[in-house]
Amino acid sequence: MANRITLNMITQRSIEEGVAMEKGKTTPEYFEACSIIEMHDDDVKALGLVPNQLVRVTSECGSVVVKAVKGRQSLYPGLAFIPQGVWANQVVPPRTQATGEPQYSGFPATVEPVNGERRKSALELVQGAVGLWRGDQ
Amino acid sequence: MPKKVENVGCPYCGVCCDDLVVTVSDDGKKILEVENACAIGNQIFHHATGGERIRLPRLRQPDGSYKDISYDEAVDYAAKVLHNAKKPLIYGFGSTNCEGMAAAAKVAEKAGAVLDNCASICHGSSFLAIFDNGYPSCTLGETKNRADVIVYWGANPAHAHPRHMSRYSIFPRGFFTGKGHKSRKIIVIDPRHTDTAQVADIYLQVKQGYDYDLFNAFRTAARGHEIPKEVAGIKREQILEVVEIMKKARFGTIFYGMGLCHSDGRNHNVDIAISLTRDLNDFTKWTIMAMRGHYNITGPGAVWSWQYGYPYCLDLTKKDIAYMNPGETSSVDLAMRDEVDAFFNVGTDAGAHFPIEAVKHLKKHPWITVDPNICMASEISDLHIPVGIVGVEVPGIVYRMDNVPIQYRKVIDPPEGVISDEELFERIHKRLCELEAEEAAKGQVKAVPEGIRAESEP
Numbered sequence: 229m230a231n232r233i234t235l236n237m238i239t240q241r242s243i244e245e246g247v248a249m250e251k252g253k254t255t256p257e258y259f260e261a262c263s264i265i266e267m268h269d270d271d272v273k274a275l276g277l278v279p280n281q282l283v284r285v286t287s288e289c290g291s292v293v294v295k296a297v298k299g300r301q302s303l304y305p306g307l308a309f310i311p312q313g314v315w316a317n318q319v320v321p322p323r324t325q326a327t328g329e330p331q332y333s334g335f336p337a338t339v340e341p342v343n344g345e346r347r348k349s350a351l352e353l354v355q356g357a358v359g360l361w362r363g364d365q
Numbered sequence: 366m367p368k369k370v371e372n373v374g375c376p377y378c379g380v381c382c383d384d385l386v387v388t389v390s391d392d393g394k395k396i397l398e399v400e401n402a403c404a405i406g407n408q409i410f411h412h413a414t415g416g417e418r419i420r421l422p423r424l425r426q427p428d429g430s431y432k433d434i435s436y437d438e439a440v441d442y443a444a445k446v447l448h449n450a451k452k453p454l455i456y457g458f459g460s461t462n463c464e465g466m467a468a469a470a471k472v473a474e475k476a477g478a479v480l481d482n483c484a485s486i487c488h489g490s491s492f493l494a495i496f497d498n499g500y501p502s503c504t505l506g507e508t509k510n511r512a513d514v515i516v517y518w519g520a521n522p523a524h525a526h527p528r529h530m531s532r533y534s535i536f537p538r539g540f541f542t543g544k545g546h547k548s549r550k551i552i553v554i555d556p557r558h559t560d561t562a563q564v565a566d567i568y569l570q571v572k573q574g575y576d577y578d579l580f581n582a583f584r585t586a587a588r589g590h591e592i593p594k595e596v597a598g599i600k601r602e603q604i605l606e607v608v609e610i611m612k613k614a615r616f617g618t619i620f621y622g623m624g625l626c627h628s629d630g631r632n633h634n635v636d637i638a639i640s641l642t643r644d645l646n647d648f649t650k651w652t653i654m655a656m657r658g659h660y661n662i663t664g665p666g667a668v669w670s671w672q673y674g675y676p677y678c679l680d681l682t683k684k685d686i687a688y689m690n691p692g693e694t695s696s697v698d699l700a701m702r703d704e705v706d707a708f709f710n711v712g713t714d715a716g717a718h719f720p721i722e723a724v725k726h727l728k729k730h731p732w733i734t735v736d737p738n739i740c741m742a743s744e745i746s747d748l749h750i751p752v753g754i755v756g757v758e759v760p761g762i763v764y765r766m767d768n769v770p771i772q773y774r775k776v777i778d779p780p781e782g783v784i785s786d787e788e789l790f791e792r793i794h795k796r797l798c799e800l801e802a803e804e805a806a807k808g809q810v811k812a813v814p815e816g817i818r819a820e821s822e823p
Contacts, residue, residue: 240624
């Protein structure tokens with residue numbers, strides 16, 4: 229069992245994210261739709277994760293805690309998916325290959341189980357990044 | 366008595382469904398029911414009248430809280446930010462009408478701003494490829510009425526364009542496609558076995574980031590040359606099978622999405638997709654179409670190309686000379702290099718959808734959000750100006766993903782006092798002109814570097 233593994237990360241839309249986004253990005257629905265990661269069963273086993281365990285995802289430019297869930301849309305081993313949105317963009321590299329488009333899909337990220345940590349809310353992540361977070365509001 | 370409004374356009378995705386039926390309460394203030402919309406479109410309409418809306422602009426206070434201010438004060442603040450900035454960035458426009466985009470462009474030109482839209486982080490790569498290689502495309506109607514082979518490559522409409530398959534590609538019975546789904550072959554190519562792949566006749570699980578290689582193999586095979594035993598995780602036999610289906614099609618369309626534009630290769634992936642489409646036209650009729658995301662994200666490309674000759678990443682800092690160079694004048698690159706000193710987030714949410722590093726850079730300077738709703742951008746802004754929701758409270762022209770313009774209607778009035786994007790930008794433009802005139806009267810006209818004005822200008 230590995231303490232951490234490096235996976236190839238992709239971030240794209242999910243319909244749950246789309247519906248929750250239109251309801252509001254501060255809603256519990258958006259939180260549950262987007263603060264998750266999907267992986268192949270082999271990688272889940274390699275990390276020794278139990279269902280819905282929290283993991284830390286770290287890329288070249290950041291880190292975020294999300295919940296490892298079993299998705300409906302299957303991936304092959306080594307590929308991981310976080311729905312587009314606030315949590316994904318904590319780790320998406322801003323490099324654009326001179327096109328303007330960040331590396332939303334296909335960047336290396338390490339995944340490791342965490343204990344005693346929690347998923348941060350969307351507001352905490354974004355306001356926290358720019359010094360505006362004033363605690364739970 | 367509740368009123369039913371028919372043929373309503375949906376302000377969600379690039380499919381621009383225009384067959385919605387919306388039931389409005391007898392006082393015209395509440396949306397009671399939405400028929401025909403997908404789960405996301407449905408949410409947009411219900412959200413408009415379902416909860417509390419922001420009714421006045423909000424200005425950030427020194428203690429970090431927001432204070433309500435009047436529209437006149439907000440217009441004055443926004444105009445002064447633009448006037449004082451050396452290189453402001455006005456970005457967004459995924460969710461507004463063409464009238465609002467044209468008005469914003471007037472403001473950008475007057476302020477000497479960079480004007481960019483969400484394509485910058487979405488289908489901008491497609492523009493680059495289309496400039497290089499052309500766009501053998503069609504309308505969605507032609508696909509519906511003629512296509513017997515459909516390819517979704519790096520696109521997942523089941524999640525991102527929920528009614529695309531039922532309205533235009535897989536399921537509808539068209540003029541020459543009377544048997545609907547039964548008469549069509551569906552090919553899905555994606556690293557994930559998506560919900561779209563569930564309805565495919567053939568699914569190819571391409572290795573992520575190797576789309577270019579697979580397109581290349583398709584082109585090579587279509588020309589009758591040898592290909593390796595396996596390319597991008599796909600067996601040679603499968604590639605040959607799909608190529609044969611493509612060559613024998615009566616009419617085919619490749620719909621591609623962010624799987625190509627967000628991965629390594631970006632515009633080169635789209636470029637070779639276009640080349641494959643052109644190659645296939647040696648055998649039969651093939652077309653290609655970008656799965657544009659928001660309902661009117663095709664709009665700014667159309668409006669600004671008409672106004673300035675370029676669809677996005679428009680540098681108007683020289684005011685009368687438009688310049689475009691993605692990588693240099695694109696929003697995320699400008700942010701990461703700290704080259705802009707004010708940010709307007711319009712009808713989008715850069716706070717949620719830009720990489721957080723880019724957000725941090727932009728937040729070093731004044732940040733103004735123009736959006737009907739509370740979003741991440743509004744919650745980190747210095748000023749949030751609410752506007753009416755296009756397609757629900759504000760009518761206007763939008764461009765569908767196949768570049769077909771559609772007149773959207775409104776079904777209810779915006780909350781009392783809330784204005785449209787177009788009116789807001791017209792008022793900001795007027796105030797900018799006043800500020801310029803005031804400075805000119807004082808003899809403090811902004812210096813314009815020599816050599817950038819047309820010689821005929823005095």
